[in-house]
Amino acid sequence: MKVNVMKHNPSGLFKKLSLAGAAFMLAGTFALSPAMAAGGEPGPEIKRQDWSFNGFNGKYNKAQLQRGFGVYKEVCSACHGLKLLSYRNLAQKGGPEFSKEQALAIAKEATVIDGVDDSGDPKERPGKLSDRFQSPFKNEAEARSANNGAYPPDFSVLAKARTIHRHVPWYTEPYYWAYDIVTAYEEKGSDYIYALLTGYGTAPNGVTLGDGMSYNKVFAGHQIAMAAPLTEDAVEYTDGTPTTVEQHAKDVTAFMAWASEPHLNARKDLGKRVQIYLLILALLLFLAKRSVWSRVKH
Amino acid sequence: MSEHSSSYKPSNAFTRWMDERLPIIRLVYDSFGVFPTPRNLNYLWTFGGILTFCLLVQIVTGIVIAMHFVAHGDHAFASVEHLMRDVNWGDLIRYTHAVGASMFFFAAYVHIFRGLYYGSYKSPREILWILGVIILLMMIITAFMGYSLVWGQMSFWAVTVITNLFTAIPIVGESITQWIWGGYSVGDPTLNRLFSLHYLFPFIIAALVGLHIWALHVVGSNNPTGVEVKTKEDTLSFFPYFVIKDGFMVIMFALLFSWFVFYAPNYLGHSDNYIEANPLQTPPHIVPEWYFLPFYAILRAIPDKLFGVIAMVLAIVVLFVIPWLDTSKIKSVKYRPMFKPFFWLFVITCLALGYLGAKAPEGYYLLASRLFTAYYFIHFLVVMPVVGLIEKPKALPDSITESVTGKSSPEETAKEGAQS
């Protein structure tokens, strides 16, 4: 006894009314969205870079991480710490993969305070592989006083602590969300850092910079306390890679990405095996399910 | 259905001995073996099993993370990073837990909307539904506390903002807030109690899930027609039919889950939470995790502090009373032509509130939040009671079996078949 009553449905009017209501509400937000975009996120649209570690198959490039470490050491480490990493990490798999000896040599350049001597004063010794990276400043106050009041952030997780926003109409946002998930795009922070490092320039007319500040088109407010850190040929590369500002920026950003996500290579490798396993299991379960249910009508 | 006598027969001396002392094998056999389940359930009904899987994953990974976490303001953030960097498999365990929270809510929301669509809250399933709402409430509190433990900027300021909601309570608000903080601001005592309760609550949730399943087994599953089970013909035993079906969907769900864990673990998080908590600096945009966004939008839609909080709380509390707000005799929206468009309008409302919760509450975003917030409550308080009274529903099938085997037109049967 199944009668289709749709033909003489008295509620058609209600349906139309409520759909109209929904359409009205959606249209309300839609029509007025350009006005909002104008007053929305500051800064220019940031271009996405083609990182070696981006996406489903992305992995760190060992040579790039080694160059990036070079840039960090020569240029950044005077002000920026790397306190969550240890010197041994430089030799670990999936990273810059320096040899143990190279990593130890880097560690030994640092001075580490370890315990107290017989008179109770802090005892200094050269760094070991097991030591954490030594920060350039003892504390935030020292860092600020040495940097015109600004605090150079630690690099350990910085590449995950920054992000960028797409400048797209709101109704296309769900599409981009899905796109980023499917393409496994997790490099928003790296894109930001690269854009910042290459975003220096002279201030446009009418912009007055504060004392000791530099103009940067990417930084929020466009005034940044850090002077343009990278110059052409700032760091010597032994592998023949061009030593442009862009290349330096790319390499040091890749290094920072690795510092903030050191197990990315291993994670993506294991991920493939897990996904294949789950696909096979899903297929088996599907066949078993179909076979079990084939004996009943459903 | 609670009266149905057990058909379990111990097969050997040990099971007979056991059965006389603790009939636990009988319980499992009755509840998950022969338990009669409507044969026409569609795939939306597998989300109960998926949610059980989610709870298990969260508890297991959570216990493991607690072995490495340090509940102290100076060390919490670093201990999480230590877990990510140095502990064997630590990054995967933590990402599974973090992504797992999102997956848990995703599955819970599908489960809830399935219940709303098919009228699973209606008599005789009111208690079953209410237990579910309590579980949702506990999940919200637990997830919030868990997020705070990372002690990043978002964690810290989320705790600050949410605990400050209590100051909206007249007269005693200030004292309650200080009681929650254990001080005059969010600090170490707060972090410690959040950790303690975050560890406790999942076990309370597990107990509530036990009650939820118990209540389910008393009244039996609802089904896409909303017509109650009449004969044995209408049902199939839980094993193997639904075990294998649920199992298949759990693995499909695990595929999605593992995609996030392995390839987009930070996609659902916020970059500001990788900055250690700093009580002197608030991030420019405070946004909760995506699964709280609709409630956050409701909170901000109301210009008054106290009424904003009340509205947000009511948004969940109203779910407790919908078994009595819905005046329709018919369960499934499938047979309710007048109510159906309102149902989908409600779905759009929830999605829109989620979207608006992530936007700055100004200009037209704010206006839209207010419109959708209004409909959120109108849907439950006006549409549900009124439409149920004036609507003329479509004819229901006589029984579940009829809806499956279909004595009407062949197209109808094919359509049903595709859904089950």
Added chain:
Amino acid sequence: MSSDHNDEGRRDFLMVAAGSFAAVGAGASLWPLVDQMNPDASAKALASIEIDLTPIKEGQAVTVMWRGKPIFIRKRTADEIKSAESADNADMRDPQTDETRVQKPEWLVLIGICTHLGCIPRGQANGDVHGDFGGWFCPCHGSHYDTSGRIRKGPAPKNLEVPPYTFVSDTKIKIG
């Protein structure tokens, strides 16, 4: 009838195959949950330490920490070496010659944990009780160790353990 049987067989096969495949995966996913309790990378990085021996004078002993355990390093006097070597043939519970327990006779390196129930024996400082055999004495249950760290009297079943170590230079050892 026979096709029914085939169906049944195929169904059972698929159920068993899917079930076992799922069980393998469940088993494999247990491993990370177990392995996370093993020493982590930062602990493993501390698995070996280097010790400078120059400040230790003859007849003195120092205690250093290695993998969370006390390590006794003693620069033995000629008398102590002699007493240890002359006891090589004495009646012992855990017979070992002194030669097998040291790399250089003057340097004795031991894990300072009583092999009975894990207490730390006395005898590092010169004013300590050294036991009946001039080495160490465990106050918990009265085990006496000699100047080679061998158990000579009391309940301990084994000699004090010698950790793995190498001389990096004449005045430096690496333990672990």
